[in-house]
Amino acid sequence: MAKKHKDRSEEVKKIFGNVPYLNSSLFEPTDMEHDTLFISNLRDEKAIPIISSTVLKNEQGKRRTGSLSTLEYLFEFLNAYDFSSEGSEDIQEDNKTLINASVLGLIFEKINGYKDGSIFTPGFITMYMCGTTIRKAVVQKFNEAKGWNCQSFEELKEDIQEEIRSGNRKEVRRIANQIINSLKIVDPAVGSGHFLVSALNELIAIKSELTQIAAIRL
Structure with a gap:
């Protein structure tokens, strides 16, 4: 995928004809591939013995x-890990080995960052930055749409609650939801997508808070 369309083989063009040129070191062959086998040439014809210290478990655990x-070995190995969160009871019940998001970010940084200048930002930083920025943007959006003069998210919650008391609950919900959904978030320097995930989490948290204070589902 890191090759321009005109430089791709006919086989790749046939399968991935609609995939654009992905200009990132993430899609470039690694040194190991150059020394051994390109992952695109990996075939499913051979059987591989399962290593004795494997993380793969049978039905009896x-x-x-x-x-x-x-x-199958590759996919089963990847499926044995949870790449999606920082840890929860659900993961423990599923008996999946947790790969912390921060660890994945550091791996991404070490493998690709030195080429692209990409530095992984820890979750507590991305959540703080997204929380501060997005909440201000939400307040601004409501002020513009409603003609209000809220100075903080707390003031916004109070005004929404007051509007619900004096107006149509469903209409207030519809407009509030419309205002929040009108936000556009762009990460022009996207690497691992950590900022975008944090932004989505913050939007969900904002809707949850407004749901609680208004006793409605936004």
């Missing part, structure tokens, strides 16, 4: 034995 086809 014991380490799996035997062998698996190449791609």
Whole structure:
């Protein structure tokens, strides 16, 4: 995918004809691929013995034995980990080994960052920056749409609650939801997408807070 369309093989063009040129070191072959085998040439014809210290488990929760086809082994290995969160009871119940998002970010930085100048930003920083910025943007959007003069998110919640008391609950909900959904967030220097995930989490948190103070579902 890191090759321009005209430089791709006919086989790749046939399969990925609509995929644009992805100009990022994330899609470039690694040094290991140059020294061994390109991952795009990986075939599913051979069976690989399962390593004795594998994280793969059988239905009884014991380490799996035997062998698996190449791609099945790869997908089963990746599926054994949870890449999505910082940890929760659900993950423990699923018996999935947790890969912390910060660890993945650091791996991304070490592998690709030195080429692109990409530096992974920890979650507590992205959440703080998104929370501060997006809440101000939400207040500004409501002020513009309603003609209000709220100076903070707390004042905004008070004004929404007052409007609900004196107006049509469903209409207030519809307009509030419309205002929040009109926000546009752009991350022009997107790397691992950590800022965008934090932005989405913040929008969900904002809607949740407004739901609680207004006793409605935004």
